[in-house]
Structure formats: C-alpha cells, structure tokens
Amino acid sequence: MFHVKRAAELDAADELAKQRALFSLPEGLVYLDGNSLGALPRAVPGRLQDVAGREWGELLIRSWDESGWWTAPERIGDRIAPLVGAAAGQIVVGDSTSVNVFKALVGAIRLADDGRDEVLVDATTFPTDGYIAESAARMTGRTLRPVCPEEVLGALGPRTAAVLLNHVDYRSGRLHDLPSLTAAIHAAGALAVWDLCHSAGALPVGLDEHGVDLAVGCTYKYLNGGPGSPAYLYVAARHQERFDSPLPGWTGHANPFGMTPEYAPADGAVRGRVGTPDILSMLALESSLDVWEGVDVASVRAKSLALTDFFLECVQAYVPEGRLELVTPLAHAERGSQVALRCDDAGEVMKALIARGVVGDFRHPDVLRFGFTPLYVGFGDVERAARVLAEVL
Template sequence: MTHSLEDARALDAADPLAGLRDEFSLPEGIIYLDGNSLGALPRATISAQRDAVERQWGADLIRSWNSNDWIGAPQRIGAKIATLIGARPHEVIVTDSVSVNLFKLIVAATRIQTGRAQILTEPGNFPTDLYTAGGAADILPDHVVHTEQAGDLVDALGPDTALMMLTHVHYKTGARHDMALLTEEAHEAGALALWDLSHSVGAIPVDLNGCEVDLAVGCGYKYLNGGPGAPAFLYVHEDLQEQLRSPLSGWMGHEAPFAFRDDYVPAPGVTRFLCGTPPVLSLLALESGIDLFADIDMGDVAAKSTALFNLFAARIEERCSGHGLELVTPRDAAHRGSHISYRHPDGWPISQALIERGVIGDFRAPDILRFGLTPLYLRFEDVWQAVEILGDILDSGVWREERFAEKAAVT
C-alpha cells in the first residue's frame, strides 16, 4: 500500500490531539523530530515565565516563597507528574537532574540491602546511568556494577543483587523493557527495581504502582516540554520512603529547614530527597509543560505515537529503499517508546543535510539517525514530508558534500 500526502492529511483531520499543536510555539518551515531530546516551547510557558519574572520575582520579591508557593513547587509539580506515571501524588518530587537523582536513589537503596553488593544494569544503557552507577559503587564498600544483555537480565539476578537499574525505553533504539515482568523478577530475587523513565514519561503509558516499582527517575525537558535543562523528578514507593535516606542531605531535605538546626533529621516522605534551594523559574517552566497533559488521555497519546511510527516506517520503505537505512526500533508498539531509529554508516552527514532542509532529528554515535515522534504537536503530514525530504537527500547524494562532515559539539 502506498501512502499519499492526502492519506496523511486525512489522518491529521481525524486526530483527537490535533488541536494541541496550537498550544506550542513552532517555527514556520521546520519539521521538528527531536522532541525526544528537547521538547518544543509551550505558548503558555512564555506568559507564565513573564509573570514569574516580572510579578512574582520583580514585584513580590522574596515574599513569593510563601505568597506564590515557590516553596511547595517540587511537591506540587511532582503530584502532577504522578498522574502520568501511575504513581500516588506523595510518591513523586521534582528536584535536581536525572544524574543527581540516580545517585541519591542508588546509594539510598543499596544501603538498606544488607549483604548484597551488586548493581545490575545493561551495557549500552544511557551513559549517565552507567557513569553514575559506577560513581556510586566507588563510594559503597565492596559494591560493583554488573552489566548483562537484555535477554540475560533475569538469569543475572541473584542473591548478591541489591538493585536492578534499567532505562524503560532505550535512548538509541527506542526498545522498551517489560517493566512489570522485570520488576517482578527482581523482587523474586530479593532486589529492588529502579527505572529511568526519561524516554517514557509523557509519550507512552507508565504504571509504576501497577508494576510495583520501587524507585524511578525521569527527565523534564523531553516529552514534558519543560525547557532546556528542566529539573528532573524522582519517585519512591510509599512503603520505602521512611527506610531510605538520601546521601545528599541538603537543607531542603530537612524536616524543618527554617529551624536552622545543626543536626540533620530527614523530612518525612519523599521530601527528604530534596537537597538545595529549588530552581524556581525552571520549575515553573516545567509546570507549564506538564499542565498541557491535564485533560489528555494517555491512551490517545499512545495510539497516535503508534500511528506516527507506522506511517514513518512505511514511508521509509516506500521512498528510501535501497539507500542502506536499517530500522533498529522494534515494530511491535508494546516493545518500543515514541521515537524511531535507523542505522546508516553515514548517519551524521545525512542528519546535517536534513537539518539544512528544515527537518530536525538527531544523531547518536556511531551510526544512528533518530527521529522523535511527539504526539502532542507532530502532524502526520510532517512525517510524510520529512521522509520525502530524506528521500530527496539520499537520491541526490547531497549529504556527501564536505560541509556536512564536520562534527558539532552537540549531536
């Protein structure tokens, strides 16, 4: 079956999420396929940030910690994220970065797993997850990071495993782990389960409580559209909260930060995982992005993600066959996230030629072309046109020009 531009436009006309595109500030002439790396700017963020700067900061000054509830923002925004990941409102808090949150949870979790010294993960996990796990193991007596291929993870779980740490959706391939199955297997082995949701939250349904997940972290600047470097979040199951103690015992994690006592007593619940003063402007920008999900059915989001993927993959086969593109993302929607990736030995110059033509995806070394399928603002027509442009680039060979070979600092 050949998919025409008219077919794509018909899909857009029937899309229940089509109206959300107008909620974003998207530049004319650009097809944005990198929302899995940096989400687009919500229009509401612009006015909300103006209010935060001019009124809350400029006029109300320090009074805003109380009058505008700056002090409660980490918990308030965390509760909103909880609805997107199948968690209870008091189990999620917005704070720090994914890397810092991973460190806090890895150390806190392994310290209560007496007699177990293994942190189990997989090779090819996102680098910050691997690096942070290694750094945490370095300060934990006798602890080691052990990696196993995805198919061998269950067999690798054993009496020495303290923590299984995995990314739900792989950052390169888009492959999705079976969260419920692997969490259950970890528990059977006596281990705790920690999941990185950075490429899941806001794009596909997540049910942490339903899967009985112990711990999780996630990113605020991808599908949640919180802006560059937006604060991350962490989740701790309510049954574990009073057992765990953050290794970064900053003043905002104290039970009474404004008592200014010398001794540290952790706050009750997930608040104990706060550390320093919250970055208020960034928090409020993230809140604007999350508020867009308030009336959205994640089932509609997942269905559109699947349909966008299917159109993209079909169009590549129709328009770009014979040019060496190898699909590396699983075709089964239950086994993937919301981006589509292709392997090509010249992925970098091809990605740069695409950007020059107004199609912004990204490249992941050594050979992955990656395209984010963000259901809130991406149109089916965008997908059709993007593949048409890619076909033109491959047919013409323009990507071989020397100007496309130079690597940038960020790919």
C-alpha cells in the same frame, strides 16, 4: 500520493491534533527531536515574565510563601505523577537526572538487604546512568555489573541489591518490559530503579501498578519543560520511611527552618529534596505541564505508535531497500516513541535533513534518530520527513 492523502486522513481523525496549538513551533519545521528537547509550550514565556518581573522583582522574598515557591518541588511532582502512573506524594522535582540517579540508586542499595553486594546496571544505558551507578556502587562498597537488559534475568541472584534500567533505550528506541523485569527483580529479592527519560510523556509507565521501587526521569524531552529543566525522583510510598538519601540537603529536612544541626528527614516525597529549588526553571516546567490537561496517556501512546508505524510505512515506500537498517523493534510492545535508522553516512544525512527543515538527531557513529511527540507532531509531518529523507538519500 497515497501517503499524502493517508496523512491528511489520519490528521483529520486525530483527537490530539488540537494540542499542537498550545506549542510555539517555527512555521514549516518538522520537529522530530522532541525526545532530545521538547518544543516550547506557548504559555511558558508569559509565565516566566510573571515569575521574574512580579514574583521575584516585586514580591521578592515573600514569594517563597506567597507565590508557592517553597512547595514547588512536590507540587510539580504531583503534576507529573499521573503521567507516569503514580499516586500523589511520591514524586519530587529538582536537580538533574544524574543527581537523581545517584539519590535513587544509593537509596535502593540502602533499602536492600545488607548482604547483597552487587548492583546491576543496563550496559546499553545513556552513559551518565552508568557513570553515576559506578560512583554509587563505589561509595556504598558494592560491585557494579553492567549487563544488557536481555541478560538481566540470568544475572539476578542472591547477591543482587538493586538494578538500574532504562524504560526506553535512548539510542535504539527499544522499549523494555518494565512489568516483567520489575517482577523478576523482586522475585530475586532486589530493588528495581527505572530511568524514565525516554518514556515519560510518550507512553504509559504504571509505576505504582507494577510495583517499581524508585524511578527518575528528565522533564525536557516529552514533558517539554525547557532546556535542562529539573528532573524528578519517585520513591514508592512503601519505601519512603526508610529512604536514606546520600544528599540530605536542608530542604528535605522535616523542619528546614528550624536550622538544627541534626538531620531529621521529612516524611514522604519531600525527603528527596536537596538544596534550594531552582524557581525560574521549575515554574517554567510547571507552566509547560498545562499542555497535558485533559490528555489521556493511553491516547498519547496510541498516536505515538500510529506515528512511528506510519513513518516506517512511508520510509519503506519512499526509500530504496537496503539503504537504511531499522534499529528500533517493529513489535509495538518493544517500541518507544522514536525510530532509529542506521546508515553509514548518518552524520551527513542528518545535516542535510536539518538543512531542509526536518530536524532529528544523529547519534554517533551511524544512527539517525527521529522522535515522535504526539502532542505536536502530526501525520503530515511524518510523511514529509520520510519524503525528505528519501530525497536526501
């Protein structure tokens, strides 16, 4: 009973607890999979009705101007910017994360000195980054070298053009040291490209502060943009003038309606745009970002650590020793906003958890993954999740 009481105390003192009312979540569900698909912000369905019914159905083509459709990619980019520590004008929304990895990595290779023929990629990355990095290297005549994040320092050298790393490992939940890795990459004369899929919206990133060169991220995890919502691309202001996109679509043109046969790239973040923006998804994302109004990322991080700490505490109290192996690092400096636990029968265990209203996810072959989203997960949820996990085990 100690942990139930403690959860109630923590919830009562939680300054972010009021944000949960902004989300629509099924009654009684403990949703610890927001690191895969964020929950639905309540305002989104109404906004979608307005976009489809009025902006599309009534205003039709006029909405490209009058409803601000045309400028949505950079406008929404500026809404995401403060969440990842970027000044305005450096982020543009659109395309999938994979497509943005391609833009960012080819862009980084082209920004690097010509003689540098090697690209390092996080070997533990979410696979798509590695697949796309392989294509980016192949199409620019570079060699791709997969290395574990802890091997990056030793692998950097005069041949390194660019390094693609994940801020938080999607499987283990390990948080990598973005400031020091970026500094080391720069010291070696290379460019740092960061994938923020599992960190943006859960912890401070500090893109500008730490001098990151390029970055990408999805918006459907901690940013709650909806299933497969558009991803984003960050190109640091100092690189924008030389950023040479491998996907120079017409909406990234300096004068897109001039319809000229020569490509003249736009200034600023807009250069990262490709085709016609996908308005329904994009404006749903814009609406979903309202839940961040007045929220400080530092307080999100504080709650996130408190949630994962408390989960580990409850698991330790409830689950017999030796039944689970902790995959996520204990040190706060190395922990994202998820807890990964290993057990042989993880697939079956997750099915049983879901059947009892505790939703996490299973990562092949033996990992239970629980994501803690500070805007709508409370300490009571955490206690219940650990209790149900113990029951299932």
